[in-house]
Amino acid sequence: MLGRSFLKEGTxxxxxxxxxxxxxxxxxxxxxxxxxQENAPxxxxxxxxxxxxxxxxxxxxxxxxLKDKDAQFFINQxxxxxxxxxxxxxYCPHCQKHAPEANRLFEIITGRKDLKDRLKLIGxxxxxxxxxxxxxxxxxxxxxxxxxxxxSAATNALSGVLTPHYVVLRLHKGGKIDVLYSDAGGFDDxxxxxxxxxxx
Amino acid sequence: xxxxxxxxLLSVILCVAGIILLASEAPCISKAFDEKIFDAGxxxxxxxxxxxxxxxxxxDFTLRAVSGGTVTLSEYRGTKNVVISFxxxxxxxxxxxxxxxxxxxxxxxxAYSAVLIGISVDNIPTLFAWTQAMGDLWFPVLxxxxxxxxxxxxxxxxxxxxxxxxxxxxxxxxxIIRYIDxxxxxxxxxxxxxxxxxxxxxx
Numbered sequence: 001m002l003g004r005s006f007l008k009e010g011t012x013x014x015x016x017x018x019x020x021x022x023x024x025x026x027x028x029x030x031x032x033x034x035x036x037q038e039n040a041p042x043x044x045x046x047x048x049x050x051x052x053x054x055x056x057x058x059x060x061x062x063x064x065x066l067k068d069k070d071a072q073f074f075i076n077q078x079x080x081x082x083x084x085x086x087x088x089x090x091y092c093p094h095c096q097k098h099a100p101e102a103n104r105l106f107e108i109i110t111g112r113k114d115l116k117d118r119l120k121l122i123g124x125x126x127x128x129x130x131x132x133x134x135x136x137x138x139x140x141x142x143x144x145x146x147x148x149x150x151x152s153a154a155t156n157a158l159s160g161v162l163t164p165h166y167v168v169l170r171l172h173k174g175g176k177i178d179v180l181y182s183d184a185g186g187f188d189d190x191x192x193x194x195x196x197x198x199x200x
Numbered sequence: 201x202x203x204x205x206x207x208x209l210l211s212v213i214l215c216v217a218g219i220i221l222l223a224s225e226a227p228c229i230s231k232a233f234d235e236k237i238f239d240a241g242x243x244x245x246x247x248x249x250x251x252x253x254x255x256x257x258x259x260d261f262t263l264r265a266v267s268g269g270t271v272t273l274s275e276y277r278g279t280k281n282v283v284i285s286f287x288x289x290x291x292x293x294x295x296x297x298x299x300x301x302x303x304x305x306x307x308x309x310x311a312y313s314a315v316l317i318g319i320s321v322d323n324i325p326t327l328f329a330w331t332q333a334m335g336d337l338w339f340p341v342l343x344x345x346x347x348x349x350x351x352x353x354x355x356x357x358x359x360x361x362x363x364x365x366x367x368x369x370x371x372x373x374x375x376i377i378r379y380i381d382x383x384x385x386x387x388x389x390x391x392x393x394x395x396x397x398x399x400x401x402x403x
Contacts, residue, residue, distance in 0.1 A: 090391075129391070135304070
């Protein structure tokens with residue numbers, strides 16, 4: 001009805017009509033994409049402002065391109081083009097169950113020459129102390145860097161987050177972060193999840 | 201002129217698009233376990249007065265276990281240190297993310313010759329459903345439901361609304377209370393607090 005009245009009044013030609021429906025379609029597509037991720041927040045601003053503590057393990061610091069142990073850093077200081085973040089908790093049964101598949105994802109990424117320097121994986125133990133993160137790392141032999149939340153900065157920034165929650169970020173050189181994916185829950189198949197991540 | 205109109209139309213469309221996109225932002229939808237969690241909001245951190253102190257002999261109790269039968273505290277006398285973890289209520293946010301963490305550190309408890317007992321004032325069927333969602337727990341979960349909260353009341357951790365505090369008691373092999381942490385109900389006590397206390401009991 002809206003389009004019809006525009007046409008009747010002669011204020012909108014064919015090109016405009018095409019433009020209108022193209023814009024409307026893109027809006028609907030974007031809306032459904034958000035809904036497909038079950039309305040999970042993307043945490044873009046929270047992650048941009050979040051300050052984490054660099055890991056104790058020198059090899060983890062090297063992987064992330066960080067120098068000083070226990071120094072605070074912003075996520076966009078991590079040396080990667082794409083960053084996958086698993087927001088987890090030692091106390092979360094789903095995260096415990098999911099740990100082997102997350103490890104498998106890391107193995108696949110680091111085993112691919114085209115990806116190992118481009119795409120990096122970290123975990124943020126929301127609400128977890130360094131001791132609790134250490135327990136999780138040791139129990140599940142996690143080889144990718146797990147960062148603690150000793151000052152509750154992640155808890156406050158990601159209020160209400162459901163663990164595990166995965167976020168995929170594109171890190172730009174100027175410090176800008178684009179959130180490409182954000183969703184609660186783990187994944188059943190690391191290969192398939194990686195394919196999805198690389199298609200974003 | 202036509203171009204100007206088209207530009208105006210495009211601006212309107214983009215504005216509408218922006219509004220629709222903003223409106224589509226919604227609170228996170230919980231999954232599985234989380235969809236069943238009741239958020240009681242921010243509560244008074246502590247709402248009871250302890251009736252025991254470190255160094256006191258612990259009052260004995262017998263409670264029904266979710267797995268069947270009963271557990272009597274004095275059964276561990278002479279053999280095990282006992283960590284008692286009171287949680288306020290089943291199906292609440294912090295509680296649901298507390299015992300599953302203890303569930304992966306049985307070896308730490310073993311290292312200090314300690315057992316863990318979980319207690320809540322919920323009834324057995326509720327505790328059964330709730331703990332099923334946590335996976336297989338290695339420690340007994342006991343119901344202090346009837347007479348309601350009697351054990352919690354004896355120790356002084358029953359809140360005025362009938363729930364219990366989020367509290368940790370450590371009882372040594374002689375039945376003496378060696379550690380008490382009546383924690384802010386809104387926060388989870390860090391695991392290292394329990395482990396450090398067990399180290400001291402061991403000494």
